[in-house]
Amino acid sequence: MSKQRILIKYGGNAMINPQLQQEIAAQIFKLQEAGFEVIMVHGGGPFINKALEKAAIKSQFVDGLRVTEAIAFAEIQKALIGEVNADLISTLNQNKLKAIGLSGKDAGMVQAVKYQHKSADGSIVDLGLVGEITQIDDSLINLLCEAGYVPVVACVADGVDGTSYNINADTFAGKLAAAVNADQLIVLTDVDGLFLNYPDPASIIRELNESAVNEHMGTTIQGGMIPKIQSCMLALQEGVKKAIILNGTKPEQIAKYVIDNEKIGTTLTLQ
Ligand SMILES: Nc1ncnc2c1ncn2[C@@H]1O[C@H](COP(=O)(O)OP(=O)(O)O)[C@@H](O)[C@H]1O
Numbered sequence: 001m002s003k004q005r006i007l008i009k010y011g012g013n014a015m016i017n018p019q020l021q022q023e024i025a026a027q028i029f030k031l032q033e034a035g036f037e038v039i040m041v042h043g044g045g046p047f048i049n050k051a052l053e054k055a056a057i058k059s060q061f062v063d064g065l066r067v068t069e070a071i072a073f074a075e076i077q078k079a080l081i082g083e084v085n086a087d088l089i090s091t092l093n094q095n096k097l098k099a100i101g102l103s104g105k106d107a108g109m110v111q112a113v114k115y116q117h118k119s120a121d122g123s124i125v126d127l128g129l130v131g132e133i134t135q136i137d138d139s140l141i142n143l144l145c146e147a148g149y150v151p152v153v154a155c156v157a158d159g160v161d162g163t164s165y166n167i168n169a170d171t172f173a174g175k176l177a178a179a180v181n182a183d184q185l186i187v188l189t190d191v192d193g194l195f196l197n198y199p200d201p202a203s204i205i206r207e208l209n210e211s212a213v214n215e216h217m218g219t220t221i222q223g224g225m226i227p228k229i230q231s232c233m234l235a236l237q238e239g240v241k242k243a244i245i246l247n248g249t250k251p252e253q254i255a256k257y258v259i260d261n262e263k264i265g266t267t268l269t270l271q
Pocket residue numbers: 010011012013014043044045188189190191193194195196197198220221222223224225
């Protein structure tokens with residue numbers, strides 16, 4: 001029987017402390033020891049914010065997505081691939097893993113086009129070089145996983161015309177999870193899950209199905225939570241069996257959920 005596959009989306013907000021990254025590495029090692037294949041997609045919002053501030057470029061978000069002018073893209077790519085991915089690979093490999101740094105560009109794995117964002121009133125908003133994934137070739141990931149590597153993928157990709165795009169890491173993770181036939185998608189952020197009354201952690205919603213998502217969209221589900229929930233739903237619709245939001249600042253939650261089956265985080269379901 002082939003191994004179960006887990007795609008972990010590691011959000012930038014849960015990455016800011018190097019100690020946490022080491023603990024995440026230990027959790028991935030535990031999953032591998034328990035017989036799972038692990039693939040990681042990472043973001044890096046806070047690192048991008050810093051890089052853009054340093055370059056005196058203002059950040060603007062529309063529905064959780066960063067408006068990306070060409071000059072901003074150059075800084076974003078440097079931050080994601082040259083800084084976050086490179087440092088993450090060092091840490092993971094110092095902690096017993098065989099992690100390999102990639103982006104959607106490598107071997108043409110992920111292809112994108114310009115994303116046409118529709119706002120709540122139906123009008124199209126120009127987000128610049130924000131991309132939408134059109135195609136994923138899973139062969140490189142399969143090759144690496146079968147050989148025991150942990151692919152760690154930064155969320156940029158090229159279009160067929162060679163234009164490079166910035167893709168929200170949650171969206172990227174959901175699409176990749178589906179394309180590589182992952183069994184589980186785990187979205188790590190800096191809160192325990194989706195709170196009904198943010199920021200009250202006691203109001204955590206343990207399970208959310210498609211109709212509840214529609215009901216809460218734009219109210220409880222706002223900002224950075226929008227792409228997380230949407231990507232979990234998309235992954236489920238495209239065949240991923242389980243999707244959950246967990247707290248990456250509490251790395252032990254990963255093994256508690258996957259191995260010990262504890263009731264934590266916010267689980268997304270279709271029905
Ligand atoms: N209802 C909610 N429940 C929990 N978090 C929420 C909610 N609404 C908005 N948020 C915000 O979403 C953030 C996580 O999204 P984001 O900042 O994009 O993180 P990441 O870097 O992990 O992708 C939380 O830190 C929180 O501030």
